[in-house]
Amino acid sequence: MPLQLNAFLPYQLRRTYAAINHCLSEVYEGRYELTQPEWRVMAIVARDMEITSTDIAAAATIDKVAVSRAVTRLEAKNLVERIPNQNDGRSMLLTLSREGQAIYDKMSAELLKVEAQLMQGLKPEERDALLRLLATLEANANTIA
Amino acid sequence: MPLQLNAFLPYQLRRTYAAINHCLSEVYEGRYELTQPEWRVMAIVARDMEITSTDIAAAATIDKVAVSRAVTRLEAKNLVERIPNQNDGRSMLLTLSREGQAIYDKMSAELLKVEAQLMQGLKPEERDALLRLLATLEANANTIA
DNA sequence: AAAATTCAGTTTCATTTGAAACTTAATTCA
């Protein structure tokens, strides 16, 4: 059977990803003047305080060059701080600054509201199923590649 | 409640999208030497023969500049053809060439196999639910933004 | 119907991106 684009999962996934990202970017870019890599790095640092750039890159699936540049800019804006890593002189441990934490708290509350709007009409079990199915696909993809 | 990154839908969506795209790109890029915009343009043209660049851009959510460049390259490779549009001298109608159709048929069969691997372990009703939920999110996103 | 406006698609140019080279530090091997 030929490829039916409308029923082809990667096609729908991309459409949905693009649409959702557009909504989120109005917050992190429009209101907080952060690039996508900057916001993503902040989110990882907020979750895993004292993390290295390499681990951020792995967690956020961002190129290490992009992480390096995002961290440089975030530090220039005083949103993240670099602490020397006692265990490894090559890397630094990153944390949110006080200001960075405050901004992240405000911004993430807004992003959660957007998420809630996006999921309007979904039952809690549908929401759970969606996350679970996406995680399964990701796991499958990582075993293939 | 603060943002829990692991349960935050856009985070999971992006991870899944990145992982899936990586798998697909091994086919369209690795084996067929097409860029992502090129493969996406071909997919739309294969579905909607005699379509204009503007309509491709809308259907694939690609920037019109990217469509223009993809079409130029696809034409240079003799995969798509431009037919003058009788109704509108500004635009051209695009179709797959004979060779383009043949390559698309082969490539899309391979991409369908990858999709099947990605969805290993999903029941048919889970697969349907996933597509439906993604479409709902897309629709919600488009009403918000 | 002539002028003004809008639209399709391309080109230009400034910015973003990412692969490869580089720097410095840690680890492995001899």
Place this chain on the structure above:
DNA sequence: TGAATTAAGTTTCAAATGAAACTGAATTTT
């Protein structure tokens, strides 16, 4: 321990991207 290798993060440079200007055609306005 000293040389060779691997790893973290940055810099460089070439390619990809996208916003704005542009070209020529269609549509709208007067």
